[in-house]
Every structure is written in structure tokens, then in C-alpha cells.
Amino acid sequence: MAAQKLSLAKALNESLRKALETDPKVLIMGEDVGKLGGVFRVTDGLQKDFGEERVIDTPLAESGIIGTAIGLALRGYRPVAEIQFDGFVFPAYDQIVTQLAKMHARALGKIKMPVVIRIPYGGGIGAVEHHSESPEALFAHVAGLKVISPSNSSDAYWMLQQAIQSDDPVIFFEPKRRYWDKSEVDTEAIPGPLHTARVVKEGSDLTLAAYGPMVKVCTEAAAAAAEEGKSLEVLDLRSMSPIDFDTIQKSVEKTGRLVVVHEAPVFYGSGAEIAARITERSFYHLESPVLRVGGFHSPYPPARLEEEYLPGLDRVLDAVDRSLAY
Amino acid sequence: MTVESTAARKPRRSSKRVSAAKKPLSSEPQLVQLLSPEGQRVEHPDYSIDLTSEELRGLYRDMVLTRRFDAEATALQRQGELGLWASLLGQEAAQIGSGRALDDDDYVFPTYREHGVAWCRGVDPTNLLGMFRGVNHGGWDPNSNNFHLYTIVIGSQTLHATGYAMGVAKDGADSAVIAYFGDGASSQGDVAESFTFSAVYNAPVVFFCQNNQWAISEPTERQSRVPLYQRAQGYGFPGVRVDGNDVLACLAVTKWALERARNGEGPTLVEAFTYRMGAHTTSDDPTKYRHDDERAAWEAKDPILRLRTLLTAEEHADEAFFTALDEESDVLAKRVREAVRAMPDPDHMAIFEHVYADGHALVDEERAQFAAYQASFAEEGN
Numbered sequence: 072m073a074a075q076k077l078s079l080a081k082a083l084n085e086s087l088r089k090a091l092e093t094d095p096k097v098l099i100m101g102e103d104v105g106k107l108g109g110v111f112r113v114t115d116g117l118q119k120d121f122g123e124e125r126v127i128d129t130p131l132a133e134s135g136i137i138g139t140a141i142g143l144a145l146r147g148y149r150p151v152a153e154i155q156f157d158g159f160v161f162p163a164y165d166q167i168v169t170q171l172a173k174m175h176a177r178a179l180g181k182i183k184m185p186v187v188i189r190i191p192y193g194g195g196i197g198a199v200e201h202h203s204e205s206p207e208a209l210f211a212h213v214a215g216l217k218v219i220s221p222s223n224s225s226d227a228y229w230m231l232q233q234a235i236q237s238d239d240p241v242i243f244f245e246p247k248r249r250y251w252d253k254s255e256v257d258t259e260a261i262p263g264p265l266h267t268a269r270v271v272k273e274g275s276d277l278t279l280a281a282y283g284p285m286v287k288v289c290t291e292a293a294a295a296a297a298e299e300g301k302s303l304e305v306l307d308l309r310s311m312s313p314i315d316f317d318t319i320q321k322s323v324e325k326t327g328r329l330v331v332v333h334e335a336p337v338f339y340g341s342g343a344e345i346a347a348r349i350t351e352r353s354f355y356h357l358e359s360p361v362l363r364v365g366g367f368h369s370p371y372p373p374a375r376l377e378e379e380y381l382p383g384l385d386r387v388l389d390a391v392d393r394s395l396a397y
Numbered sequence: 398m399t400v401e402s403t404a405a406r407k408p409r410r411s412s413k414r415v416s417a418a419k420k421p422l423s424s425e426p427q428l429v430q431l432l433s434p435e436g437q438r439v440e441h442p443d444y445s446i447d448l449t450s451e452e453l454r455g456l457y458r459d460m461v462l463t464r465r466f467d468a469e470a471t472a473l474q475r476q477g478e479l480g481l482w483a484s485l486l487g488q489e490a491a492q493i494g495s496g497r498a499l500d501d502d503d504y505v506f507p508t509y510r511e512h513g514v515a516w517c518r519g520v521d522p523t524n525l526l527g528m529f530r531g532v533n534h535g536g537w538d539p540n541s542n543n544f545h546l547y548t549i550v551i552g553s554q555t556l557h558a559t560g561y562a563m564g565v566a567k568d569g570a571d572s573a574v575i576a577y578f579g580d581g582a583s584s585q586g587d588v589a590e591s592f593t594f595s596a597v598y599n600a601p602v603v604f605f606c607q608n609n610q611w612a613i614s615e616p617t618e619r620q621s622r623v624p625l626y627q628r629a630q631g632y633g634f635p636g637v638r639v640d641g642n643d644v645l646a647c648l649a650v651t652k653w654a655l656e657r658a659r660n661g662e663g664p665t666l667v668e669a670f671t672y673r674m675g676a677h678t679t680s681d682d683p684t685k686y687r688h689d690d691e692r693a694a695w696e697a698k699d700p701i702l703r704l705r706t707l708l709t710a711e712e713h714a715d716e717a718f719f720t721a722l723d724e725e726s727d728v729l730a731k732r733v734r735e736a737v738r739a740m741p742d743p744d745h746m747a748i749f750e751h752v753y754a755d756g757h758a759l760v761d762e763e764r765a766q767f768a769a770y771q772a773s774f775a776e777e778g779n
Contacts, residue, residue: 142560
């Protein structure tokens with residue numbers, strides 16, 4: 072098996088299978104991950120092939136899932152815990168923030184915390200309340216955690232492998248609206264560094280920076296802008312903690328303009344961090360203020376309103392126009 | 398609220414209302430006891446312990462030295478050498494009894510008051526003081542003594558113990574795990590979830606609850622309507638209440654519970670019924686919420702005095718032993734005092750150390766910036 076077209080969900084499934092095969096210490100755990108294969112079937116077939124000791128159906132208790140994952144990691148295991156939906160992570164937030172993130176530092180480096188927490192996140196699938204949120208900034212703000220999100224099947228496959236191999240806790244945000252998108256995965260490739268941004272499309276007039284579900288929107292926006300004669304560069308950040316500011320800086324110093332796009336609310340979001348840092352780094356190269364496109368300072372709306380709430384092609388292009396108008 | 402809605406409400410049956418903080422439904426302690434408060438041996442149908450004179454003297458020595466260490470730490474806090482101290486005064490039997498029940502391979506998940514258990518694990522007591530002095534957040538290697546770091550968030554460590562025990566079971570190891578927590582922690586969701594997980598996975602873990610009657614100012618009846626050990630039944634594993642001031646009973650019951658765990662019989666809840674003689678921490682003022690007569694009643698149940706009575710009555714120890722132990726206590730106190738005063742403040746750059754195992758670009762950047770900032774003062778001075 073080398074290069075093949077896989078859906079993002081299937082790529083994650085293959086990645087977990089590879090991890091279970093490679094390292095006997097890897098465990099999958101979460102609600103419904105066994106027989107059902109997870110509500111999005113990302114763990115489909117894994118319990119059948121690796122058994123209940125490796126692919127563990129847990130009680131319905133998020134704090135318990137993460138708290139016991141911490142204990143298993145202390146025993147030398149490498150748990151990959153699934154939180155069923157973004158909005159359900161908060162009962163576990165205490166364990167993640169007060170325990171998981173700090174354990175390595177508290178022990179002055181003498182113990183490691185190789186725990187991966189997979190969280191399907193973001194909107195666009197018409198779900199009910201608490202099933203469409205983008206809480207990545209809440210985790211990126213916490214020292215000790217790493218926060219990443221793939222946007223395509225190849226990254227889904229490789230970034231998850233790399234997260235599982237990492238000795239640090241990694242919050243792995245899966246763009247659930249992209250689970251069914253298919254793209255090429257080369258399972259024999261040599262993957263690049265985990266926390267490095269990728270230039271999806273080169274351009275000269277403006278940089279669009281996005282991650283996870285918004286990379287596709289930004290790529291489409293760049294195609295639409297090209298028809299109007301505008302050359303947009305698109306970056307897939309891939310990692311929200313750490314953020315690869317060097318790649319963003321390099322792009323911005325070429326184009327002179329930056330628009331950051333994410334589904335999460337703009338207020339205190341990762342776009343704010345990027346805008347501030349890039350302003351510090353590249354002030355004299357900027358032709359216009361760094362603009363942000365994202366969710367509003369409101370609870371995630373009911374499904375019938377999410378098209379208005381989520382950044383779509385038009386809102387991204389509107390921000391591009393505003394930036395270019397300076 | 399509108400007038401209508403008020404009127405529509407049923408009148409309160411005020412005559413039948415009860416205090417929210419009423420006593421648990423069954424507050425009569427059904428204690429496992431092997432040594433009475435008067436220092437007399439007590440028979441128990443289910444639990445017994447047969448110790449040599451040397452072992453009995455060892456338990457006594459552990460309790461005396463732990464109490465002396467604790468007193469020294471309290472004094473050091475009063476002298477400004479420690480920012481805070483959580484005293485174990487009164488809980489020596491619960492900690493030494495359970496701590497001495499452990500095998501080397503067993504793993505301990507403490508709260509922040511398990512100084513006696515740490516002693517039993519061979520953790521140098523001066524290691525416990527770093528976090529209270531403010532030079533680290535723990536700092537010892539948990540795997541050196543199978544004694545995890547102190548956990549300050551109440552009850553979190555019970556889940557870590559459960560997960561660790563699940564791993565022990567996966568490994569097919571015949572060791573056990575013990576999680577310490579208090580009566581206040583029994584109200585936490587994490588403790589309930591750890592009961593659920595450990596029962597479901599039949600994890601080899603002993604939950605050792607030191608019910609010291611007070612969660613800072615909140616009494617146990619603010620935490621539970623039933624005796625705490627009875628909680629276990631609802632999760633499907635046994636719960637036992639032991640006289641927490643009786644080191645023999647604590648040892649016997651914990652040994653039994655650990656053995657169950659090792660034999661694949663799953664978790665046990667042990668409630669050590671004891672009393673925190675001092676304040677919750679040095680920041681606390683128990684005179685504001687509890688009466689002197691309560692403390693006096695518990696003083697009569699002192700764990701150290703009652704074992705001393707037994708040692709003397711059964712001629713396990715003579716005056717020379719007690720005198721030598723006093724001297725050893727003084728030596729320990731002096732060593733602790735000197736070690737604390739000699740503890741250096743951490744290097745400024747330690748802020749950036751061990752945030753991540755595999756490094757992080759932002760931490761690297763901030764480390765470099767801070768180093769340059771600090772270096773700028775040296776340049777100004779030139």
C-alpha cells in the first residue's frame with residue numbers, strides 16, 4: 072500500500088491501525104469506539120482486530136476517560152482518547168488543564184505524558200447544540216499542551232502518527248465536516264515536521280492563513296479571486312500550538328497582507344494571536360492591518376443559522392477586498 | 398417573580414424541613430478496631446494482625462518520626478521558611494498503617510497531606526517541602542519510590558490511580574495501586590468516576606479515604622448522607638470503615654484490600670475514620686468552625702499514645718527505646734530544618750524548563766527573549 076485516495080476519516084482509521092500495529096503500548100479509548108467504531112466510524116474495525124484490551128470502550132464519563140488515560144500513560148502506555156464531540160470535552164477540561172498539561176513540568180521532566188486526545192470539531196454538518204464548536208484556543212492557551220488539526224487525508228494519516236509518537240500531550244482536532252472528503256495519502260512517504268505550516272497555494276497579493284476545515288474554504292476563495300486577477304497565497308497552519316510564525320512571516324513579507332480565517336469566534340481566538348505576532352514581526356512589511364474572519368461572539372447558533380455564522384467564500388473574499396482596499 | 402407564580406407554589410412544609418447539613422442517615426461508626434483507644438488489644442472476627450516486637454516498634458517509630466517531621470514543617474512555616482504547610486497531625490496511624498501494608502511494587506497516588514505514606518515509601522521528607530517552600534511543584538521522580546507527585550486539585554489523582562491500575566492489570570502484574578483522598582474529595586465527580594471505572598474494569602486499586610471529619614470548614618455531613626464506606630456498595634465493590642487512629646487495624650485492613658486487588662478481585666474502599674487535629678493548612682483557622690471539646694475527645698484517641706501503651710504493657714519496648722527515638726526525632730528535625738534553609742531558589746530560566754518533553758517553538762522564543770532581557774541588565778551594569 073502506497074499512494075491511494077482515502078476519506079479523511081478512513082485515513083485516521085488507517086493511522087490508528089498502523090499505530091496499534093507498530094507499538095503494543097498504544098491504546099484507543101473512548102465512548103463507543105469499540106463495536107460501533109465511534110459515532111463517525113473513525114475507529115471502525117479496530118476492536119475486532121486488536122481486542123478489547125487495546126481498543127477500550129469506556130463508561131460515559133469524559134473526566135474519567137482523560138484521568139485514566141493519564142494513569143495509563145504513567146504506567147507506560149500511550150493512550151489515544153476520543154472525545155465524542157467538541158462540546159463534550161469540558162467535563163474533562165479540568166483533567167486536561169490541571170493534570171495532563173502540567174504533569175511533565177511538576178515532575179521536573181522525570182515523567183512524560185504521551186496522551187493524544189482526538190476531538191471531532193467545528194460546524195457545517197447541521198448538528199444540534201454542543202456538536203459544532205471550535206474550542207482550540209482554549210487549549211492552545213494552556214502551556215504543556217500541543218494543539219494540531221489536519222485539513223486533508225494525508226495530514227490526517229501522518230499527523231496522528233506523529234502525535235501518538237510525541238511524548239507531549241497533543242489535542243488532535245479533527246475537522247468533522249471534512250471527514251468524508253477524499254484525497255491522496257501516501258502511507259510510505261516521509262512526513263514533514265509536525266508543527267510546520269504548509270503553503271497550499273502560492274500567491275503574491277495577499278496571504279490567507281487557515282487550518283482544519285477552513286483550508287478548503289480559503290483554497291476556493293483563492294481560486295475565485297484568481298478569476299478577478301488577484302493572486303492569493305494560502306497557508307495551512309496545521310498546528311495551533313506551537314504556531315509556525317516563520318512560515319507566516321515569510322509569506323506576509325512577500326504579499327504584504329494577511330487575512331486569518333477560522334471557524335472559532337474571532338474574539339481572543341488564534342487569529343488574534345497571529346495578528347499580534349505578525350504585526351510585531353513584520354510591521355514595516357504590512358500594507359494593511361491583519362484582518363480576521365471567524366465566528367461571532369455568540370453561542371454556536373442552531374443549524375439553520377450556521378451558514379451565516381461560519382466563514383464562507385463570500386465572507387473571506389469580503390475580507391480580502393477590505394485588505395486590498397488599504 | 399410574579400405574585401401569581403408565588404401564590405401558585407405549594408406552601409413549604411416548614412415544620413418538616415430539616416437542616417441541609419443533617420447527620421448522615423447512619424452515623425454510628427462500625428469501625429474495624431484491633432487496638433482500643435486505651436491501648437488494649439481488640440479481637441475482630443474478620444481482621445487480625447500478628448506482628449513481632451520489632452515490627453510493632455517499627456510502626457511506633459514511623460508514627461513518632463512522621464509527627465516530629467510534621468511539627469517541624471509547621472514550625473518552619475511559622476518562621477517564614479515555608480509558604481504553606483498541610484499538617485497530618487492526628488492521621489499518623491491511618492498513613493503509617495496503610496503505608497506499611499504496601500509492597501515495593503505497589504504504586505501510591507497521594508493528595509498533598511500524605512507525609513507519613515511518603516515516609517513509608519522511602520521518599521526523603523525534605524523532598525516534600527520544595528513545593529511548600531515554592532521552589533518547585535513536586536519535583537521528585539515518582540518512579541523512584543512508586544510514589545506519585547502530590548496532587549492539589551481535590552480527587553483528580555483517584556482517576557490517575559485507576560488508570561494506572563488498569564495498566565497494571567493489562568501488564569498481568571500482581572501489584573496493586575492505592576489512591577489517597579479525603580472526606581471532602583468524596584464529593585468530587587472524579588472520585589465517583591474513578592469508582593465507576595475501577596469497578597467496570599476490575600482494576601487492582603484500593604481507595605483509601607482518610608475521613609478526618611473536616612474539609613476545611615465543612616463537616617463530613619456536608620459531603621454525604623451515608624457513611625462514606627457505604628458508597629462502595631453502589632459501585633459493586635466492598636467498603637470498610639476502619640479506626641483510623643488504630644495503626645494495627647489500618648495495617649490489617651489495607652493489607653487485606655491490597656491482597657484482594659492483587660488476586661484480581663478488584664477495588665476496595667477503605668474509610669479510615671480519623672481526625673485532623675490541627676488546621677487544614679497553616680492558612681486555616683479551625684477555631685472559627687469547630688469546638689475545643691471535639692478536639693479534646695479525639696485527643697483521647699491519639700494513635701501514638703495508644704500504641705505506646707501496648708508496647709509498654711506487652712514489653713515490646715523499654716525506656717531506652719523511647720529515649721533513643723526522642724533523640725532520633727531531634728536529629729530528623731534538625732536535618733529537615735537545615736535542608737529547607739539550604740534550599741536554593743531555582744534558576745530564573747527554570748520557568749522554561751520541562752514545559753514540554755519534545756520542545757515548543759514559543760517556549761524557545763520566550764526563553765531567548767527573557768535571557769536577552771536579563772542579560773541587558775548586566776550590560777547596563779558594565
